[in-house]
Amino acid sequence: xxxxxxxxxxxxxxxxxxxxxxxxxxxxxxxxxxxxxxxxxxxxxxxxxxxxxxxxxxxxxxxxxxxxxxxxxxxxxxxxxxxxxxxxxxxxxxxxxxxxxxxxxxxxxxxxxxxxxxxxxxxxxxxxxxxxxxxxxxxxxxxxxxxxxxxxxxxxxxxxxxxxxxxxxxxxxxxxxxxxxxxxxxxxxxxxxxxxxxxxxxxxxxxxxxxxxxxxxxxxxxxxxxxxxxxxxxxxxxxxxxxxxxxxxxxxxxxxxxxxxxxxxxxxxxxxxxxxxxxxxxxxxxxxxxxxxxxxxxxxxxxx
Numbered sequence: 128x129x130x131x132x133x134x135x136x137x138x139x140x141x142x143x144x145x146x147x148x149x150x151x152x153x154x155x156x157x158x159x160x161x162x163x164x165x166x167x168x169x170x171x172x173x174x175x176x177x178x179x180x181x182x183x184x185x186x187x188x189x190x191x192x193x194x195x196x197x198x199x200x201x202x203x204x205x206x207x208x209x210x211x212x213x214x215x216x217x218x219x220x221x222x223x224x225x226x227x228x229x230x231x232x233x234x235x236x237x238x239x240x241x242x243x244x245x246x247x248x249x250x251x252x253x254x255x256x257x258x259x260x261x262x263x264x265x266x267x268x269x270x271x272x273x274x275x276x277x278x279x280x281x282x283x284x285x286x287x288x289x290x291x292x293x294x295x296x297x298x299x300x301x302x303x304x305x306x307x308x309x310x311x312x313x314x315x316x317x318x319x320x321x322x323x324x325x326x327x328x329x330x331x332x333x334x335x336x337x338x339x340x341x342x343x344x345x346x347x348x349x350x351x352x353x354x355x356x357x358x359x360x361x362x363x364x365x366x367x368x369x370x371x372x373x374x375x376x377x378x379x380x381x382x383x384x385x386x387x388x389x390x391x392x393x394x395x396x397x398x399x400x401x402x403x404x405x406x407x408x409x410x411x412x413x414x415x416x417x418x419x420x421x422x423x424x425x426x427x428x429x430x431x
Contacts, residue, residue: 134158137290138190138199140217142171144259144381145231146205147267151176152294153203154185161188163196163217171265178269196220201290203229204241208396211240218244229287231255231276233315233381234396235308235355251287252304253278254311257296260384271296277311279304309352309359313367316397316415317344319382320422323392326383329374340414342368347412348401354408382422392426394419 136159139150146162151174154160162171170189175182190196193216202221206214218241222228228245230237230252237252238245257275260268275296278284284300291298301307318329321341325331332338345364352359385392398419405412 135200136161137201137203138163138196138217138221139203139205140214140221141204141206141210142264143205143207144261144267145255146203147174147261147265148176148257148259148269148296149203149205149231149294150174150187151183151185151267151269152296153290154187155183156293156295158293159188160185161190161196161199163190163193163221165213166191169264173265175266176269177266178271193217193220198223198226200225200227201229202226203231205231207391207393208232208234208240209391209393214241215244222249224249227251227283227287229253229291232396233311233393234400235312236400237308248283251278251283252308253287253291254307256311258378269296273297274299277301277304277307303358305355306352306357306359309348309355309357310363310367312352312397312401313345313348313359313363314370316348316401317341317367318371319380320394320398320418322380323382323386324418324421324425326386328377328379328383329371330376332368332371338368340418341371343414344418347405347410347415350410351401351404351408351412354410355404386425392422394422394426398422 134157137153138161139146140163142162142164150160150162173184173186175184199221204214222244228241228250238250254277257271276291276298278300280300280302288298332341342364345367349359349363382392402416402419
């Protein structure tokens, strides 16, 4: 059985912005951290993080090939949703019967994404509410307002909490994780595609036509979420729009950053999950379906 994390080694799968943030904070607390990335890419031996308290550089180990990895007691999966095959390849080597896997990804169905390499009782779905922006391969800027991590109030979450608290990112535990996940998906499934399509930051939601479009999409997402068991009140749409209005000037989205950098877009696990859910519950979601087609075309990949 897993005990308290102490200063145990931690493997972080995915050296993107979120993965670098976890690696920097955990290594800064004395945990030996191994970053797991793609084969053939330049290794990362240090991570430099900056926040409102200053800048710090820590050392990390690097693995670019799953075949050379060994099991860890603690694994953080911070890949994008469309990198699921790569994450599972790493988990095949990194996870055994005693490994606790923290899935720090967008979307829903976190446990299913890492099956069968980790059982439900050893998986901690984690909603990331802090903002991380990567600069180069080894630098990350961390911004947060309130608790940066949300986990469920279950046995796995309670075992992982001591480790997550060491990140200093703030941990909030919720009894209804389904609702928390769909609240976050309402933001990600709408704000990400619309900022990426327009190549504009959050100020785009001040445009009346874009705001109306966003409100319609949010209502469709909320309807699917309710069908999936999320408790989303009628004012949930206005709550999300108010949250977007409160973002600092110049705030963007991860999908916008990926488009500007020429990277693959994380639309299928976000808006794609909504459209699939709508079809499964025989719900109409015409605007979300249309925007999904546009963002998929922009990414030059077929709609799921």
